[in-house]
Amino acid sequence: MTRIADLLRERRTLSFEFFPPKTDEAAVALEGAIAELDELNPSFVSVTYGAGGSTRERTRDVVIDIERDLGITAMAHLTCVAHTRAELSSLLDEYNAAGVENILALAGDPVLDDSGLVIDGEFSRAVELVELIAQRGQFSIGVAAHPEGHPRSPDLASDRRHLATKLEAADFAITQFFFEPEPYLRMIEELAALGCTKPVLPGIMPVTNVGQVTRFAQLAGAAFPVHLAARFEALADDPAGVRALGVELATELCQRLLDEGAPGLHFYTLNRSTATREIARSLAFQP
Ligand SMILES: Cc1cc2nc3c(=O)[nH]c(=O)nc-3n(C[C@H](O)[C@H](O)[C@H](O)COP(=O)(O)OP(=O)(O)OC[C@H]3O[C@@H](n4cnc5c(N)ncnc54)[C@H](O)[C@@H]3O)c2cc1C
Known part of the structure; x- marks a missing residue:
């Protein structure tokens, strides 16, 4: 059992994000990806949650299997919109009982009913879920950060203020993916100017398909920079070339982030292992 907050105090972390599989075939593919990525000795892995509970049982089962059966530290994503306090509390109690110690507290995007109306719940912001999780057990709590601002934020300044408040109540953040280091580095500076210096793990999405x-x-x-798009478009008829360029650019991005002091790297794997393994192996970096 390992709390991510404790890991981050000791060393840089390496982590991988997965989504819960829908079919038996996808479950086998995920098992293979986890086994291959486990060779890189990840600090933890995380499993996404469908806002409103669409993957509630699947997320829970995958998280508990990874933590208990595979012995890899797992973090459960959890969204709070369209949920009641009782629903969230009972899931947190299940994680507590199963020895899962790490939760990524998220609002989630609005959930609509069959007539297109937003389903209300007892929570609307991630910071409210952070409070509930802290009351419910000794969890290490992560939150989401958006280097280029959340799409629903009216401006970057208010985005940063809300993020700083939320992150102060939690242990660490993980970012939305981004393609050049500047938005991340600017965000870290802006948070520090607001007095918030908690660790923020950059989220990396290797481009394998434009x-x-x-x-x-x-x-x-997240802006996909025009000059990078042009390099990918020049390879439009060459899928292997696109992949190779994606790995090269993500490796450069990761190296720069590590050089600038990022507390670790979190990879959006899309349940595949090859590109992430290539990038992580070519970095002079051990978690
Ligand atoms: C690393 C990562 C993992 C994710 N995993 C999942 C997942 O598993 N499942 C899923 O459904 N989604 C996931 N998401 C997406 C996330 O749920 C959406 O981006 C969602 O729309 C916002 O969630 P949040 O936790 O950032 O919300 P919040 O922190 O609540 O912020 C949402 C918006 O509200 C604003 N805000 C916050 N507080 C206030 C306030 N007091 N007053 C006014 N405005 C305020 C913020 O600035 C922002 O614009 C993930 C995102 C990231 C970065």
Whole structure:
């Protein structure tokens, strides 16, 4: 059993994010990806949660299997919108009983009912979930950070103020993915100016397929820089070339972040291992 807050006090961390599989075939693929990535000796791995509870049982089962059966420190993502306090509390109690000590506290995107109306719950902000988790057990608590601002934030200054308040109540943050170091480095400076120096792990998404990253970046509010897009477009008919360029650029990004003092690296794996392994292996970095 390991608390991520304690790991971050001792050394830099290496972590991988997965989503819970929907089919037996996807479950086998995930098992393979975890086994291959485990060779890199990750500090922890995390498993996403469908806002409103759409993956409630699947997320819980995968997290508990990883923690108990594989002996790898696991962090459960948990979103609070469209949930009641009782629903969230009972899931937290299950994690507590199973020895899962790390939770990523998120608001989640608004959840709609069949007529397109937002389903209300007892919570609307991640900071409220952080408070509940802290009351419910000895969890180490992470929160989400958006280097380029959350898409619903009216401006960057208010985004940073809310992030600083939320992060002060938690132990660490993990960022949305980004493609150049500046937005992350600026955010760290802006948080420090607000008096918040808790560790913020950069989230890394290796580009293996240009269309997919452009789509995700639009959803996440992360700019895909024009000069990088042009380099990928020049390789449009060469999938192996796109992958190789994606690995090269992500490796450069990671190295710069480590050189600038990032407390670790968190990879969005999309349940695949190859690109992440190539990047992590070529970095002079041991968690
Ligand atoms: C590392 C990471 C992992 C994620 N994992 C998941 C996942 O597993 N499942 C999932 O569904 N989603 C996930 N998300 C996405 C996340 O749920 C969405 O981005 C969601 O819209 C916002 O969540 P949050 O926790 O950042 O919200 P919050 O911190 O509550 O912020 C949401 C917005 O409200 C604003 N705000 C906060 N407090 C206040 C206040 N007091 N007054 C006014 N405005 C305020 C913020 O500035 C921001 O614009 C993840 C995101 C990241 C970065």
